[in-house]
Amino acid sequence: MPNQASPPGRDPGPEALIRQALEKMLAEINSPAVPADVWLAVVAGEACRRLIRNWNGWTPQERRKGWEKAARDIEKAAYSTRPYCLRCGTCCRKGSPSLYRDDLPLFRQGTLTRLDLITLRRGEKGYSNEADRFVYLAEEQVKIREKPGSRECLFFQPAGAGCGVYENRPRQCRILECWNPEGYRSLKKNKLLSRKDLLDPEDPLLPVVKSHEERCQLLRLQEWLIRSVEQVGADDERVLEVIHFDRHARTYLGERFGLNQQHLDFLLGRPVEEVISGLGFEVGFEPGNRIVVRDRRSEGRGQRSEVGDRRTEG
Numbered sequence: 001m002p003n004q005a006s007p008p009g010r011d012p013g014p015e016a017l018i019r020q021a022l023e024k025m026l027a028e029i030n031s032p033a034v035p036a037d038v039w040l041a042v043v044a045g046e047a048c049r050r051l052i053r054n055w056n057g058w059t060p061q062e063r064r065k066g067w068e069k070a071a072r073d074i075e076k077a078a079y080s081t082r083p084y085c086l087r088c089g090t091c092c093r094k095g096s097p098s099l100y101r102d103d104l105p106l107f108r109q110g111t112l113t114r115l116d117l118i119t120l121r122r123g124e125k126g127y128s129n130e131a132d133r134f135v136y137l138a139e140e141q142v143k144i145r146e147k148p149g150s151r152e153c154l155f156f157q158p159a160g161a162g163c164g165v166y167e168n169r170p171r172q173c174r175i176l177e178c179w180n181p182e183g184y185r186s187l188k189k190n191k192l193l194s195r196k197d198l199l200d201p202e203d204p205l206l207p208v209v210k211s212h213e214e215r216c217q218l219l220r221l222q223e224w225l226i227r228s229v230e231q232v233g234a235d236d237e238r239v240l241e242v243i244h245f246d247r248h249a250r251t252y253l254g255e256r257f258g259l260n261q262q263h264l265d266f267l268l269g270r271p272v273e274e275v276i277s278g279l280g281f282e283v284g285f286e287p288g289n290r291i292v293v294r295d296r297r298s299e300g301r302g303q304r305s306e307v308g309d310r311r312t313e314g
């Protein structure tokens with residue numbers, strides 16, 4: 001919003017706001033251009049011209065709408081000064097990519113293995129670039145893992161080298177050009193990769209994955225969590241059963257097949273208790289195999305604890 005940049009009580013006017021936004025944008029994208037190079041192109045645009053012409057007569061709401069349009073023009077003009085990848089790593093630090101069916105050759109050639117992946121299950125929350133907010137995922141997504149405690153892609157090498165698999169990077173990394181927001185649209189035409197694309201039908205792990213998916217469905221779990229909060233304890237037993245089944249499946253796969261945590265993150269997704277927290281609930285364990293479900297959604301929990309990120313398409 002323009003008035004967030006202005007001192008309280010003082011209206012800097014549309015031109016100053018446009019200038020500030022342009023300077024900030026050029027700096028953010030490491031553009032070699034200076035604001036003066038782009039200024040004329042920006043203020044010649046229809047949205048900025050309207051903003052400047054009508055600012056004094058507009059209501060706050062009209063100003064907001066006018067600014068949103070102008071901001072898109074500013075962004076376009078700024079990126080037109082740098083229409084190529086600098087390999088600066090900004091996008092790699094903001095999250096790892098979701099994978100698409102077109103990425104399957106990367107597994108055949110050995111660039112990617114299951115241990116590099118994490119599954120976001122249907123019903124989890126992930127950040128949608130398109131909607132610019134967290135959404136419940138309508139379908140399963142398989143992503144490259146992020147480094148522990150950060151949103152940085154596993155393959156990003158900060159010490160100057162950039163992407164460790166640049167020549168064979170996933171489709172999303174090639175298509176989502178930060179200077180070209182249109183890339184999001186073309187990405188949507190592709191099919192997301194899912195676990196079954198990577199598991200052989202005869203794989204002995206498949207029955208466990210299927211039964212976990214059935215017994216630990218997240219959309220249903222969320223309904224139970226809500227009911228347990230609204231009708232104090234109504235579905236506690238069901239919630240507990242899901243948590244126990246998830247724990248049991250992980251222990252079984254670990255002991256029977258010797259699988260480590262990374263492998264389980266791909267096969268079963270994140271532990272259910274982590275997902276519950278990401279959905280904005282808290283489960284407290286009490287003596288006697290009892291639980292207490294608390295609703296933390298209004299406290300903003302589940303927003304940043306997500307594995308889903310700016311590169312997750314909902």
Ligand code: SF4
Pocket residue numbers: 091092095096097144153154155156157162163164165166169170173
């Ligand atoms: S795969 Fe490479 S280009 Fe893609 S996010 Fe990771 S480090 Fe960046």
